Amino acid sequence: MTMPFDTRSGNHLTRELIEVLFPMFEQASAGAIAVDRQGRISWINSRYARLLGLSDTHSVIGRPVCSVIARSRMPEVVESGRPLLLDIMEYKTQQLVVTRLPLFDEQGEVSGAVAFVLYDDLQPLTPLVSKYRRLYQDLQAARRALARQGRSTRYQLADFAGATPAALEVKRRARLAAGREIPVLLLGETGTGKEVLAQSIHALSARASGPFVGVNLAAIPENLLEAEFFGVAPGAYTGADKRSREGKFQLANGGTLFLDEVGDMPQALQAKLLRALQEQEVEPLGSNQVVPVDVRVLAATSRDLTEMVADGRFRSDLYYRLNVLEVRIPPLRERLGDLGVLCEGLLEDICAGHSRVEITDDAVALLAHYHWPGNIRELRNVLERAYTMSEQAELLDVERINRVLPLQEKRAGAVSTATVAMAVRPLAEVLADAEAAAIQAALQQSGGNRAQAARLLGISRSVFYEKLARHS
Numbered sequence: 469m470t471m472p473f474d475t476r477s478g479n480h481l482t483r484e485l486i487e488v489l490f491p492m493f494e495q496a497s498a499g500a501i502a503v504d505r506q507g508r509i510s511w512i513n514s515r516y517a518r519l520l521g522l523s524d525t526h527s528v529i530g531r532p533v534c535s536v537i538a539r540s541r542m543p544e545v546v547e548s549g550r551p552l553l554l555d556i557m558e559y560k561t562q563q564l565v566v567t568r569l570p571l572f573d574e575q576g577e578v579s580g581a582v583a584f585v586l587y588d589d590l591q592p593l594t595p596l597v598s599k600y601r602r603l604y605q606d607l608q609a610a611r612r613a614l615a616r617q618g619r620s621t622r623y624q625l626a627d628f629a630g631a632t633p634a635a636l637e638v639k640r641r642a643r644l645a646a647g648r649e650i651p652v653l654l655l656g657e658t659g660t661g662k663e664v665l666a667q668s669i670h671a672l673s674a675r676a677s678g679p680f681v682g683v684n685l686a687a688i689p690e691n692l693l694e695a696e697f698f699g700v701a702p703g704a705y706t707g708a709d710k711r712s713r714e715g716k717f718q719l720a721n722g723g724t725l726f727l728d729e730v731g732d733m734p735q736a737l738q739a740k741l742l743r744a745l746q747e748q749e750v751e752p753l754g755s756n757q758v759v760p761v762d763v764r765v766l767a768a769t770s771r772d773l774t775e776m777v778a779d780g781r782f783r784s785d786l787y788y789r790l791n792v793l794e795v796r797i798p799p800l801r802e803r804l805g806d807l808g809v810l811c812e813g814l815l816e817d818i819c820a821g822h823s824r825v826e827i828t829d830d831a832v833a834l835l836a837h838y839h840w841p842g843n844i845r846e847l848r849n850v851l852e853r854a855y856t857m858s859e860q861a862e863l864l865d866v867e868r869i870n871r872v873l874p875l876q877e878k879r880a881g882a883v884s885t886a887t888v889a890m891a892v893r894p895l896a897e898v899l900a901d902a903e904a905a906a907i908q909a910a911l912q913q914s915g916g917n918r919a920q921a922a923r924l925l926g927i928s929r930s931v932f933y934e935k936l937a938r939h940s
């Protein structure tokens with residue numbers, strides 16, 4: 469084989485490399501061609517000639533490469549002196565994967581170019597191309613998720629377990645809410661799944677790729693609420709952080725803002741919220757400039773807002789603004805028919821795919837005797853305790869459930885199972901259970917009103933929320 473260029477040129481290493489590499493490439497490729505400084509074909513191997521449908525290699529020598537291969541980019545390589553390492557070239561009906569390299573003379577001037585056809589059939593590259601595409605898509609998704617930094621949703625509507633008419637009606641309304649850009653008010657006792665539903669509505673809506681920002685009004689001290697909502701301008705307070713801080717409205721821009729426990733919102737903030745919703749703009753604390761925002765609001769409460777409006781504790785104009793579509797989530801005791809499917813989903817979540825645990829029909833029937841003041845959150849706690857205390861057994865039966873059901877139900881005589889001797893457990897576990905039970909009892913007595921429940925327990929609202937979250 470004759471090489472298309474002068475191997476005497478260049479230093480030792482270059483020459484040796486060329487001598488080793490060129491025959492390798494030439495052999496492995498589906499064809500090779502070289503052009504001179506003017507872009508005329510100076511050499512072509514027989515394999516490439518065959519691929520191009522030429523009768524022989526000699527007839528094309530000296531002809532401009534583009535008169536033989538119409539779309540050749542060899543003149544471009546000669547002109548720029550830069551390689552085109554990977555390209556797909558169309559030739560008649562074929563697609564050829566090619567690499568093109570410039571050639572230099574002893575003075576370092578471009579003397580021509582050489583090209584190799586790496587593949588004359590894209591088929592072998594399909595797995596590579598589709599793998600690349602998949603990886604690229606994953607990367608994009610990961611970047612988007614990272615950009616939202618925890619402002620994405622965890623729940624979809626499918627996570628809202630239930631098949632009773634009451635549960636189906638909730639889901640029907642949630643779908644309706646997702647399809648429209650209207651404010652939605654979610655009503656329901658604590659632990660009924662208001663947040664699950666709010667996230668599902670966002671995930672189903674046209675704003676799904678935007679952020680979902682939740683804010684629990686009962687958990688934030690009153691004096692910090694305004695800054696939390698509307699942000700802070702740089703240097704708003706003396707000695708405070710010099711940088712500006714975005715509020716929940718700005719963070720939710722382009723997405724959904726979920727106002728949990730909206731009934732706990734102080735009156736002064738109610739007026740400001742109404743203004744922000746009407747104008748779709750906010751004024752950060754310590755600034756005299758307004759910032760436009762594009763936010764859809766979903767609100768939730770366990771309180772009776774109509775009663776609060778009636779006695780002047782909640783602004784009626786804000787109430788009507790938030791309550792364009794109302795979704796009432798029934799308490800668990802009103803949809804006990806869903807207990808089986810709820811247990812199934814919650815147990816799957818509790819085991820997080822590590823193992824499989826089931827609950828017997830009798831045990832579900834036993835759960836139906838309880839009136840569930842803490843609703844599904846409490847059901848989850850009961851199942852989690854039963855699972856942990858039974859040392860992660862695969863079946864939760866009546867006995868195992870009975871051991872963890874809150875005491876008052878057993879006293880009420882609703883449960884008729886064999887008495888189980890009280891097991892001795894680590895003190896920390898017993899104390900944690902007692903705390904969880906006290907929280908549930910306080911919530912029950914306060915009708916789901918958390919501020920009141922915290923008062924009954926003699927703790928602050930934020931400590932109450934911290935404990936509630938720990939036992940969730």
Ligand SMILES: Nc1ncnc2c1ncn2[C@@H]1O[C@H](COP(=O)(O)OP(=O)(O)OP(=O)(O)O)[C@@H](O)[C@H]1O
Nearest residue numbers: 627628629657658659660661662663664770844845
């Ligand atoms: N329909 C449901 N299906 C499955 N799990 C549910 C459902 N509803 C609620 N849960 C679970 O119950 C727990 C409480 O739900 P969530 O926080 O949505 O209730 P909430 O009504 O917003 O409570 P709160 O008013 O106390 O904030 C979560 O662990 C959630 O996963």
